[in-house]
Amino acid sequence: MATPVSLSCRFEATDAHGRVQLTFTLRNTGATDVQLLRWGSPFEGGWFAPFVRVRSARGPLPFQGALRKRGDPAAEDYLTLHVGEERRALLALDDAYELPQQGALTLKAAWRWHDVVTAGGAPRPRAAHQGQEQACGEITLTRR
Numbered sequence: 001m002a003t004p005v006s007l008s009c010r011f012e013a014t015d016a017h018g019r020v021q022l023t024f025t026l027r028n029t030g031a032t033d034v035q036l037l038r039w040g041s042p043f044e045g046g047w048f049a050p051f052v053r054v055r056s057a058r059g060p061l062p063f064q065g066a067l068r069k070r071g072d073p074a075a076e077d078y079l080t081l082h083v084g085e086e087r088r089a090l091l092a093l094d095d096a097y098e099l100p101q102q103g104a105l106t107l108k109a110a111w112r113w114h115d116v117v118t119a120g121g122a123p124r125p126r127a128a129h130q131g132q133e134q135a136c137g138e139i140t141l142t143r144r
Helices: none
Strands: 007-016 019-028 034-037 052-056 078-081 086-092 103-113 132-143
Touching: 007 103, 007 132, 019 078, 019 103, 019 132
Parallel strands: none
Antiparallel strands: 007 019, 019 086, 034 078, 052 103, 103 132
16 A cells, blocks of 8 residues: 555535535645545535535435446546645535535535555556545534
């Protein structure tokens, strides 16, 4: 297994006009450039995995986004982050969960990068992938 790369992640939620908007910020805090397979992360551009867990007063809410089966990735499936570089992803939580109109929601963001490459060797076939867990934090949002 490769040495984990240094990434910092945080996310924010805003409730505007009846929709919950999420902003994810990822930063390469390590000493080398990195390529990350976007699959199943907010940086894929949509809800193709439950990378945010949502809990209301009634318990966990079920994920209603799409799930995908995949073959080997292409180069464009990877996100390149240079040393010190930061990227943002914006998504609407309502696109993947049926949210209550009022009350507190606890949101926890975490996923697995299916492949992490540090030497510019992406793409790699699935059998050669070396992944890494990514925690992005937990927040509480109160809808009124």
